[in-house]
Amino acid sequence: MRTHDVRFPTSQTLDGSDAMNPDPDYSAAYLRLRTDAGDGIEGHGFVFTIGRGNDVQVAALRALEGHLLGREVEETLADLGGVWRELVHDSQLRWLGPEKGVMHMAIGAVVNALWDLRAKRAGVPLWRLLASLSPEEIVDLVDFRYLTDALTRDQALDILRAARPGRAEREARLLAEGYPAYTTTPGWLGYDDAKLARLCREAVDQGFTQIKLKVGGDLDDDVRRLTIAREVVGPDIRVAVDANQRWDVPEAIEWITALRPFDLAWVEEPTSPDDVLGHAAIARAVAPVPVATGEHGANRVLFKQFLQADALSVLQLDATRVAGVNENIAILLLAARFGVPVCPHAGGVGLCEAVQHLAMFDYLAVSGTLENRVVEFVDHLHEHFVTPVDVRGGRYHPPKAPGAGTEMLERSIREHSHGG
Amino acid sequence: MRTHDVRFPTSQTLDGSDAMNPDPDYSAAYLRLRTDAGDGIEGHGFVFTIGRGNDVQVAALRALEGHLLGREVEETLADLGGVWRELVHDSQLRWLGPEKGVMHMAIGAVVNALWDLRAKRAGVPLWRLLASLSPEEIVDLVDFRYLTDALTRDQALDILRAARPGRAEREARLLAEGYPAYTTTPGWLGYDDAKLARLCREAVDQGFTQIKLKVGGDLDDDVRRLTIAREVVGPDIRVAVDANQRWDVPEAIEWITALRPFDLAWVEEPTSPDDVLGHAAIARAVAPVPVATGEHGANRVLFKQFLQADALSVLQLDATRVAGVNENIAILLLAARFGVPVCPHAGGVGLCEAVQHLAMFDYLAVSGTLENRVVEFVDHLHEHFVTPVDVRGGRYHPPKAPGAGTEMLERSIREHSHGG
Numbered sequence: 001m002r003t004h005d006v007r008f009p010t011s012q013t014l015d016g017s018d019a020m021n022p023d024p025d026y027s028a029a030y031l032r033l034r035t036d037a038g039d040g041i042e043g044h045g046f047v048f049t050i051g052r053g054n055d056v057q058v059a060a061l062r063a064l065e066g067h068l069l070g071r072e073v074e075e076t077l078a079d080l081g082g083v084w085r086e087l088v089h090d091s092q093l094r095w096l097g098p099e100k101g102v103m104h105m106a107i108g109a110v111v112n113a114l115w116d117l118r119a120k121r122a123g124v125p126l127w128r129l130l131a132s133l134s135p136e137e138i139v140d141l142v143d144f145r146y147l148t149d150a151l152t153r154d155q156a157l158d159i160l161r162a163a164r165p166g167r168a169e170r171e172a173r174l175l176a177e178g179y180p181a182y183t184t185t186p187g188w189l190g191y192d193d194a195k196l197a198r199l200c201r202e203a204v205d206q207g208f209t210q211i212k213l214k215v216g217g218d219l220d221d222d223v224r225r226l227t228i229a230r231e232v233v234g235p236d237i238r239v240a241v242d243a244n245q246r247w248d249v250p251e252a253i254e255w256i257t258a259l260r261p262f263d264l265a266w267v268e269e270p271t272s273p274d275d276v277l278g279h280a281a282i283a284r285a286v287a288p289v290p291v292a293t294g295e296h297g298a299n300r301v302l303f304k305q306f307l308q309a310d311a312l313s314v315l316q317l318d319a320t321r322v323a324g325v326n327e328n329i330a331i332l333l334l335a336a337r338f339g340v341p342v343c344p345h346a347g348g349v350g351l352c353e354a355v356q357h358l359a360m361f362d363y364l365a366v367s368g369t370l371e372n373r374v375v376e377f378v379d380h381l382h383e384h385f386v387t388p389v390d391v392r393g394g395r396y397h398p399p400k401a402p403g404a405g406t407e408m409l410e411r412s413i414r415e416h417s418h419g420g
Numbered sequence: 421m422r423t424h425d426v427r428f429p430t431s432q433t434l435d436g437s438d439a440m441n442p443d444p445d446y447s448a449a450y451l452r453l454r455t456d457a458g459d460g461i462e463g464h465g466f467v468f469t470i471g472r473g474n475d476v477q478v479a480a481l482r483a484l485e486g487h488l489l490g491r492e493v494e495e496t497l498a499d500l501g502g503v504w505r506e507l508v509h510d511s512q513l514r515w516l517g518p519e520k521g522v523m524h525m526a527i528g529a530v531v532n533a534l535w536d537l538r539a540k541r542a543g544v545p546l547w548r549l550l551a552s553l554s555p556e557e558i559v560d561l562v563d564f565r566y567l568t569d570a571l572t573r574d575q576a577l578d579i580l581r582a583a584r585p586g587r588a589e590r591e592a593r594l595l596a597e598g599y600p601a602y603t604t605t606p607g608w609l610g611y612d613d614a615k616l617a618r619l620c621r622e623a624v625d626q627g628f629t630q631i632k633l634k635v636g637g638d639l640d641d642d643v644r645r646l647t648i649a650r651e652v653v654g655p656d657i658r659v660a661v662d663a664n665q666r667w668d669v670p671e672a673i674e675w676i677t678a679l680r681p682f683d684l685a686w687v688e689e690p691t692s693p694d695d696v697l698g699h700a701a702i703a704r705a706v707a708p709v710p711v712a713t714g715e716h717g718a719n720r721v722l723f724k725q726f727l728q729a730d731a732l733s734v735l736q737l738d739a740t741r742v743a744g745v746n747e748n749i750a751i752l753l754l755a756a757r758f759g760v761p762v763c764p765h766a767g768g769v770g771l772c773e774a775v776q777h778l779a780m781f782d783y784l785a786v787s788g789t790l791e792n793r794v795v796e797f798v799d800h801l802h803e804h805f806v807t808p809v810d811v812r813g814g815r816y817h818p819p820k821a822p823g824a825g826t827e828m829l830e831r832s833i834r835e836h837s838h839g840g
Contacts, residue, residue: 021511052483052512053523059479060522063472091441092472098665098693098716101521102480103473146692149669149701245518249569272566273518274721276696277728281569296518298718301694308697 001068003061004030005054005418006046006408008349008381015380016050016347017190019216019246024050026349026381029057029106030413033113035073043117044407045109048320048348053102054418060106063093068110077118081141084111084326088143100298104323111324112354116404126325126404127360131167135160138365142330146301150308156333163336163368170364178395179359180370181377182210182240184347186229189214193228200232207394210238210265210374216246219258226262238265240292245269249278253285266292266314273297279311290314295321295345300330307338316376318345319354325404328358332366341371347378352389353405356396384412421488423481424450425474425838426466426828428769428801435800436470436767437610439636439666444470446769446801449477449526450833453533455493463537464827465529468740468768473522474838480526483513488530497538501561504531504746508563520718524743531744532774536824546824547780550745551587555580558785562750566721570728576753583756583788590784598815599779600790601797602630602660604767606649609634613648620652627814630658630685630794636666639678646682658685660712665689669698673705686712686734693717699731710734715741715765720750727758736796738765739774745824748778752786761791767798772809773825776816804832 010016011023028046035041047057067087076083087107088099096103119126130138139156183206186199196213203211213229215222222241229239241264247255252270259267267289271278273296283291294316297303306312315335317328335342344359346352352375359375367373375396382388386407390397399405430436431443448466455461467477487507496503507527508519516523539546550558559576603626606619616633623631633649635642642661649659661684667675672690679687687709691698693716703711714736717723726732735755737748755762764779766772772795779795787793795816802808806827810817819825 021515024512024515050512050515052486052510053480053516056476056480056483056516056523060473060476063476066472090472092444092470094440095444095470096473096476096522096525097520100694100718101517102523103476103521105516144668146668146695146698148671149698248564248566251568272721274520274719275566275725277725278566278569278721298520299694301692301698305695305697 001065002032002034003058004413005058006030006413006416007051007054007418008416010380011051015188017188018214018242018244019189020244021050027051027054028349028408029054029061029109030408031061031109031113033068033117035117037073039121041117041120043113043120045111045113045116046320046350046406047105047109048351057102057106060102061109064106064110077114077121080111080114080118080326083114084141084323085143087111088323099301099323104299105320108320108322108324108327111326112319112404112406115325116406120403123402125399125401126357127364127398130357130361131364138329141326142333143326147304147330147334150304151334151337155337159333159336160365163365166368167364170368174360174363174398178393178397179356179363180374181208181391181394181396182212182238182374183208184212184376184378186211187213189217193225196225197228197232200229204233204237209394210240212240212242212268212376214244215241215259216243216255219255222259226259230262235263239263240265240268242268243270245272245296247271249275249281252282256282256286256289260286260289264289266290268292268316269295274302276302276305276309276311279306280309283311283313292316292343294318297321299323300327300334303331303334307334307340313340315340315342316345317342317355317358319351319358325358332358332362336367341373342367343373344375346376347380349381350385350406350408352377352382353385353387356389356399357404360398384408421485422452423478424833425478426450426833426836427471427474427838428836430800431471435608437608438634438662438664439609440664441470447471447474448769448828449474449481449529450828451481451529451533453488453537455537457493459541461537461540463533463540465531465533465536466740466770466826467525467529468771477522477526480522481529484526484530497534497541500531500534500538500746503534504561504743505563507531508743519721519743524719525740528740528742528744528747531746532739532824532826535745536826540823543822545819545821546777547784547818550777550781551591551784558749561746562753563746567724567750567754570724571754571757575757579753579756580785583785586788587784590788594780594783594818598813598817599776599783600794601628601811601814601816602632602658602794603628604632604796604798606631607633609637613645616645617648617652620649624653624657629814630660632660632662632688632796634664635661635679636663636675639675642679646679650682655683659683660685660688662688663690665692665716667691669695669701672702676702676706676709680706680709684709686710688712688736689715694722696722696725696729696731699726700729703731703733712736712763714738717741719743720747720754723751723754727754727760733760735760735762736765737762737775737778739771739778745778752778752782756787761793762787763793764795766796767800769801770805770826770828772797772802773805773807776809776819777824780818804828
């Protein structure tokens, strides 16, 4: 196991600036797993952070080393559900969350690296590996602890079995047409009006049918920027807004109400990502504007409650926030159970590369539909990855290379390693 | 700033064993702040953990050093509300939570160490320092972000002003009689029946009017142990049970229903500490058995929701789980607003020493009452502190030494430092 503290100086250009994050330095607490199989194959995973504290996240990765060293490779990769339980329920490490924050995200990076290793050894991209598993194999990956009041193992099996018919057709369609994307590239708060207008125009020209603007800094600015965006993209392009947790509940309701004339595709992260009841109150007050959240959703228990409380109508899971692929499968199943579309969060460093696999797996094997589904796309830092995303015509085209998409170029790791 | 990874080998005696934590090694990620004032006074704080991962918690403390070095001491201590906001809203570090887990607890240790420093410089114990502040000074310590749908600054001021009359009498009573405690010493799962019976008898002899037993391992065992405990203590001693997050919602309801004949003072942590809606469902189903939780409550936003949803009727704040004294004041104010008693979690390493100050402050300046209030007491590891708790006759007697109670003996730090 090797770890790296990789940081990119994105704050210099205000890429990624929003109402809560004025100067992010997109970073990755990065992990490489090697085996003695002699095939040279490594499993790579990471936690995305925005700069300071990336070293703390690396320390958390290191704390998991004892769970990995000396294991049998085949056996470990054949039981990733068991490995997940062992890591997440380590009773001493669990105290540091439980199941949230630095320690939980570190487990996610390890789990994702193990999936990367398994997919590479199988010679297939992760989305295809996951979709090839039987319903029984898939539910074995999921820990239903704390979920059974909303989703049992049997209910999950029913969902997966119901999604089997038509899968070959869906896969053919996915390969031919790709998975719908939307772009956040135009909408960062740090960009001036001219840049905003130019990037909106480019987004439409590139084939995107949805864009997203950051809001929440200043209401007058938001109205002006949304006016510009709507003028440029016209009435048929969907325009979402993202407040990045900027508001309290009463303020969110007022602000969103003021932005309602712009026909919003959704309002994202209106308040604290922990506030299930707050989101539910906002959703009721601003209906029919859909409320979206999830990129900071700490674990499956939180998502369960958001769904139970009708507190979101767009679920935005993230590849590196929860404990990896397994927990995201639990979240996909919960969303399917409640009939809520999953529109994953991406951007940052490598999040697009990673999360596309989950969206494609969802289409093939869980929800079975593309309706109201889009994966976020931000055109930053893809050049640092061995298999960068292939986004053309406003759609993610399925990766064909083996693995989970999480492998960064050796040179990028070296050149951007922090503190030496 | 100096940090220490302090660990005690408590797993060897099964002290602290429960249904989720079979072998805790009580530990502290420990922090000492020095100034150049020349008075030799240091501020001490820590995060309590149960072993593995204590090093990750220390790394998180180190990540905060940049916020502390080079500050003016007087100015910093005079504006601990401002310091809290600066630390918690550091936009890059915030990404690692937000406001939860390793990074948030590290901020708590820094905040608590600053309070320890301030109280020592003022020559008073923390409880008295806090109680001496005006309502305006107290609300300045609180960040109302994400709370205003349940508690505004003005409402908090009203609560504090309403608690002013009678304070001198309450302080006299507190000094004379102490603050009620309950003991968890008899109830660890790792103890055999004879030890359980003996410790229950000792607890009553020592003057405790409430004990607590760990449950959730096996229902038959729980029934047998509760039968023994009830026989020993009789009908007048309150008996609480603690499941340490062991159950799913449906299982919790069944299990608690089976234990109901034992006249439970409360059932603690029946399920995931993040599950507001789950606790609310359990509370409705097992009424009138009170549901208690909070020691793993990640932040004030979670507590707000528990109160809004009637999901707890005993609020168990913890001295080192959230971001320190300031956030715990927010939680005390929320509890007062909803009329719910606060019965702090303690035990571990130094949690009793730290949290008693908050309970006494609550009695003097916030809720103004002792009704249905008890602070947990566990008789472990107090000998490692400079000013160990003074618990006699089943009550915490107010500490008189200056500071927050968080200073460990130099020798204990040295002898129990992990990995050299």
